[in-house]
Amino acid sequence: MSAIDLVIGPQHPALHEPERFVFKVEGETVVDVEPRIGYVHRGIEKALENRDYVTGLYLAERVCGICNVAHSLCFVQAMEDICGIEPPERAKYLRVVAHELNRIHSHLLLLGVAGELLGFMTLFMLIWRDREDVMDLIERLTGNRVNSAFNVVGGVRRDLDPKLAEDLKKVLERLKAKVKRYREVFAEDPTIRARTVGVGLLSRSRAIDLCAVGPTCRASGVKADVREYRPYAAYEDLDFKLVWYEEGDVWARLMARVDETIEAIELVERALEKMPSGPVRVKAPRTIPRGEGFSVVEAPRGDLNYHVYGKGDVKPDRVKIRTPTYANIPAVCEMFKGGYIADIPATLVSIDPCFACTDRVTLVDMEKGTRRTVSVTELLRRR
Amino acid sequence: MVGLPSMLKEVLSNVFKRPFTVKYPYQRLEPPDGFRGRHAVDWSKCIGCGVCARDCPAFAIELVEVEGRRYPLIDLAKCIFCYQCADSCPRGAITPTKVFELATWRKEDLLVKPEKYEA
Numbered sequence: 389m390s391a392i393d394l395v396i397g398p399q400h401p402a403l404h405e406p407e408r409f410v411f412k413v414e415g416e417t418v419v420d421v422e423p424r425i426g427y428v429h430r431g432i433e434k435a436l437e438n439r440d441y442v443t444g445l446y447l448a449e450r451v452c453g454i455c456n457v458a459h460s461l462c463f464v465q466a467m468e469d470i471c472g473i474e475p476p477e478r479a480k481y482l483r484v485v486a487h488e489l490n491r492i493h494s495h496l497l498l499l500g501v502a503g504e505l506l507g508f509m510t511l512f513m514l515i516w517r518d519r520e521d522v523m524d525l526i527e528r529l530t531g532n533r534v535n536s537a538f539n540v541v542g543g544v545r546r547d548l549d550p551k552l553a554e555d556l557k558k559v560l561e562r563l564k565a566k567v568k569r570y571r572e573v574f575a576e577d578p579t580i581r582a583r584t585v586g587v588g589l590l591s592r593s594r595a596i597d598l599c600a601v602g603p604t605c606r607a608s609g610v611k612a613d614v615r616e617y618r619p620y621a622a623y624e625d626l627d628f629k630l631v632w633y634e635e636g637d638v639w640a641r642l643m644a645r646v647d648e649t650i651e652a653i654e655l656v657e658r659a660l661e662k663m664p665s666g667p668v669r670v671k672a673p674r675t676i677p678r679g680e681g682f683s684v685v686e687a688p689r690g691d692l693n694y695h696v697y698g699k700g701d702v703k704p705d706r707v708k709i710r711t712p713t714y715a716n717i718p719a720v721c722e723m724f725k726g727g728y729i730a731d732i733p734a735t736l737v738s739i740d741p742c743f744a745c746t747d748r749v750t751l752v753d754m755e756k757g758t759r760r761t762v763s764v765t766e767l768l769r770r771r
Numbered sequence: 772m773v774g775l776p777s778m779l780k781e782v783l784s785n786v787f788k789r790p791f792t793v794k795y796p797y798q799r800l801e802p803p804d805g806f807r808g809r810h811a812v813d814w815s816k817c818i819g820c821g822v823c824a825r826d827c828p829a830f831a832i833e834l835v836e837v838e839g840r841r842y843p844l845i846d847l848a849k850c851i852f853c854y855q856c857a858d859s860c861p862r863g864a865i866t867p868t869k870v871f872e873l874a875t876w877r878k879e880d881l882l883v884k885p886e887k888y889e890a
Contacts (some may be wrong), residue, residue, distance in 0.1 A: 443828035446853045474780070517791050528803040537807075537853040545858065546805065577777055705841055 391419055394729065398427045402505070402733040405743040413729060418750060421724045423717055433707055440702040441467060441676055446537065447695075451709060452745040453534055454497065457483075457490040458687035460539040464554075466696040467541050469681035473672055479543035480622040481663040485556075486529060486538045487621070487685070488652040488659070492563075493522045494688035495649045498740045499570065502642055505733045506583045511573065518566050521559050528552055542628035543669030553660050564653045571646045575640075584639035588735035591636055600719035601712050602690020603644040606741045608636035614686035626658050638731075638738040645740070652668045664732035675702050687712055689740045734736075802869045807852045809870040810845050810883045816864035817842055817885075823856035823865065835888060842885035846875055869873060 391412040398406035406427040412420040432451055436444045448463040449456045462482055468475065496519040503511030523533045529552060530536035530545075538544055548556075574580055590600065595608035605612055615623045631647040633640035655694050676698040683694050690712030699705040716739045723735050754767075793800060802808065819841035824832040831849035834841045843856075857865040875881060 439828070440861075442826050442855065446828040446851065446855065510782055514778075514781065514785075520791075524803075527806065531805050531807040531854070535851070535853070540858075564817075573778060579776070676792065 390414075390619050391403055395440065396732065402736070405741070407741075407743045409732075411724065411729070411732070413544070416728050416730075418724045418729065418732070421721045421756065423721060424715065425714075425743065430744075433637075433709060436707040437704060440674070441541065441694070441704065442674065442702075444704065444707070445540065448707075449535055449537065449762065452687075452742055454494045454742065455490060455687040455689065455745075456535050457486045457538060458685050458692055459619070459709075460536070461487055462683045462685045462692050462694040463696070464539045465683035465685065466681035466694040467676055467698075468672075469683060470676050470679045470696060470698045471541070471673060472505070473542050473670065475543045476667045476670060477622070477664045478666045479546075479654060479668045481659050482512075482544045482546075482548060482668060483539060483621045483651060484623065484626065484659045485538060485548070485656050488656045489522055489526050489529070491652045491688045492538070492649050492656075493519055494740075495645045495652070496522065496567075497757075498688075498737070499574070499642065499645060499649075502737050503580075503735070505737050506580060507579075508579060510569070511580075518563060520619045521563060524555055525559055528555070539657075540669065540672070540747070542672035543667070545669070548663075548666045553663075556660060557657060560653045560656055564650060567649050567653070571643075571650070574642055574646050580642075581639065583731075583734055584642060584738075586639075587731045588638045588639050588641075588727060588738055589636055590719055590723050592634075594722055595636070595719060598718040598722060599715050600688070600690075601715045602688075603631075603641055604690065604716050604719055605642035606630070606632045607644040614684050614691045618684055619685070620685055622659065622662075625662060626655055628655065637768065638734050641738040649662075663766045675700065676704070689713055689742060690715060711742070713739070713745055716741075782811040795862055802871060805855050805867070806869050807867045809847060809868050809873060810850075810856075811866050811868045812843070812845070812883060813864045813866070813886075814842065816862045818862055820861060822859045822861065826855050828853060828855060834887065835887050837885050842888070844885065844888065845883035847883065848878060854889070862868040 393413050394411040394413050395408070397403050398412065404431065408424040408427065410422040411418050426648055432447060436447060439447060445460055449460040451459050497527055500512045500515035500519065503515060519741040526536065527533045529548065530538045538546065569629055590608045592609040595605045597611050609632060610629055611632050615628050616630050629651055631651055633644050672732050678700040679698050681696045681698065684691050693710040695708040697705040720736060720739045724732065727735060813863045819834070821834050823843050824834050829849045829851045831846045832843045841871065854867060857867065873881065
């Protein structure tokens with residue numbers, strides 16, 4: 389039987405963002421897949437070159453709305469790397485709190501969407517209801533539900549008042565019990581297991597070969613988390629526990645996220661407990677000296693890199709961003725192969741795709757139709 | 772193995788609960804303290820230095836002349852509510868308010884303008 393092309397996207401009900409996948413199918417089985425990214429390219433890297441560091445920070449934050457704290461944190465860490473500024477201790481803890489709250493809401497969002505795509509609307513409604521509590525906390529901490537504008541070069545913009553710290557503990561305690569309940573549901577519910585166990589397999593060796601990042605690689609048994617191997621902010625003192633699964637299927641990737649949500653809640657609790665007092669911000673220069681700064685943070689979807697070249701001006705010479713979904717695209721293409729057409733949405737959602745982030749950089753050669761991935765090691769080598 | 776779906780209990784208990792959402796225009800939720808809404812500018816504090824206009828990432832602030840002095844004119848239609856302007860202001864003249872319902876019929880309503888300013 390010869391393979392036929394099944395085109396999904398750029399506009400398709402199963403995709404939440406415009407992206408095109410051409411699946412080669414034989415009967416019900418996907419034999420090959422050709423992704424075409426670049427539909428939401430916004431030219432942010434170029435735009436960052438024409439803005440000073442102060443306003444560029446807000447643009448960097450808008451690369452991805454969901455993981456905006458990760459983006460701004462990574463950008464300011466790269467700038468602090470060039471200037472040699474050390475943020476105050478309290479600011480580092482506050483960054484962890486904002487970053488982990490961001491992770492909790494991002495993971496809950498994905499788990500809800502996964503529930504919806506698997507046809508489990510109840511789970512979607514309940515998880516999104518509980519996510520709203522986290523959004524309220526983020527709003528109280530940073531002043532806005534989504535775009536936080538919390539991190540600045542040299543610290544954070546707002547301090548945490550004791551009343552909010554109390555409420556954070558109370559709400560997160562309640563949320564933890566609920567997420568533990570959802571963990572049971574994800575682990576045992578026959579509907580979810582039937583749709584996810586053994587679907588979209590990615591073996592450990594392939595995950596390493598294809599440079600998969602974040603929960604996608606951790607669910608395939610690769611123990612790689614930036615918070616562990618290259619701790620930033622206050623993670624070194626927070627006794628972080630890495631979450632990993634061996635199965636490498638959709639189920640494991642969802643379970644890794646549920647467990648990470650619980651771990652994130654515990655990290656916030658530990659950070660609030662250990663948080664020292666003191667200033668939250670040191671004065672930072674407007675002009676960043678000539679030099680290179682590099683930063684990696686663990687965004688909710690995997691490791692996010694910022695590489696900033698300063699030219700001794702208020703504007704950067706070049707900002708290079710590598711987002712996690714971009715690194716996961718080769719891995720997700722591997723997962724589709726050998727699966728059924730009906731499993732495509734479940735497989736795609738399991739990497740928590742964020743295509744608007746991805747499309748900031750596109751290394752697609754339209755004429756040849758080839759793609760090239762830049763790995764972290766390659767970035768480091770060019771330094 | 773086919774049994775009762777384990778979430779049935781939650782589903783049934785939610786049938787008898789009040790909805791989680793509120794009937795918005797009739798019942799309002801107050802934004803928290805420190806919410807970044809519409810700007811309030813203390814015009815007597817403003818020295819017309821223009822730092823807010825320089826640092827605005829959305830180019831929403833322009834300086835206008837009123838009675839021989841320069842003042843910022845904030846266009847909320849362009850504003851992204853990051854409050855960098857308040858951060859940069861050397862006199863602390865810009866403060867956030869909790870006003871978030873900014874929908875309007877006329878564009879002029881979206882301007883935070885100095886007293887006695889006429890377009």
